[in-house]
Amino acid sequence: MALEPSETQPKLEKSPTPPTEWDYPTFKEYLLSQARGKEFLLPITAFPAEIDLNAEWHGVLNAMRDKTNKDDIERVGLAGYNLTQRSLYLPSERVAEVPSQWEKNSHVARDAIVIQRSLARSRGAEGLVGILHSHPQRVTRPFGFRINRGRLSAGDLYIALTGHYGPMVGVTAGDMNSLAFKTQQSVVPTDDFEKFVDLWERDPQPKKLDELLAQKYNIALYKGQVNGVLKKVYPKR
DSSP states (O other), rough: EEEEEOOOOOOSSSOOOOOSSEEEHHHHHHHHHHTOOOOOOGGGSSSSSEOOOOOHHHHHHHHHHHHHHHOOEEEEEEEEEEETTTTEEEOOOOOEOTTTTTOOTTOOOOOHHHHHHHHHTTOOOOOOEEEEEEOSOOOOTSSSSSOOOOOOOOOHHHHHHTBBSEEEEEEEEEEEEEEEOOTTTTTHHHHHHHHHHHHOOSOOOOOTTHHHHHHHHTTEEEEEEEEEEOOESSSSS
8 A cells, every 4th residue: 555755735725626637646536525524525617628537547447457357357446545644545565356265256355355455544544535446348237237348337337326435436448437426416326326327237238338338427526548647438528
């Protein structure tokens, strides 16, 4: 679990007003602002056209993607924070796997998340700002649906909307990375997870189901190539 160096320079005390592009320090400041509470969520119109991750973030995504490409087993990593030290935590040395006793292509395993959360707290993280995971390039899920390569599933977006692991959820699959963010205008589903997934993840499903759900539930959605800049796909400029 990597800890960024603490910072002594004064920082924003509220959600930043974003420029057209977020470099990594601005993205980090956004995540730290989200750690203060839901009142710091940004309006959906305030998200930038592009987000540039740093090498550490790309390293975590690449590690999960590469391992999953070899064995079709999903990986999960949590993004933690420490407001006192103004630092973010990423699971750089260990990315939890879906445990072997779980069905190989199950949704993100709770046991793996428990392991990651415990590790983050042992290293000083105060809480979570998001969850990252990998998808096999084309899999059949336990609910009977199939995920198109590189997109967030309905279940992934449900996790972002409910904020169980923070307001951000990300996925890496094939040659694509995707990030989704809860916004001030996001609509939190009243259905439970299984019912929500069953409603949306059924065949035949649209190729851009994540974009359709981003529009319906007011989610800021980004996609980009491996090691590349993430570009906003909803809301469109």
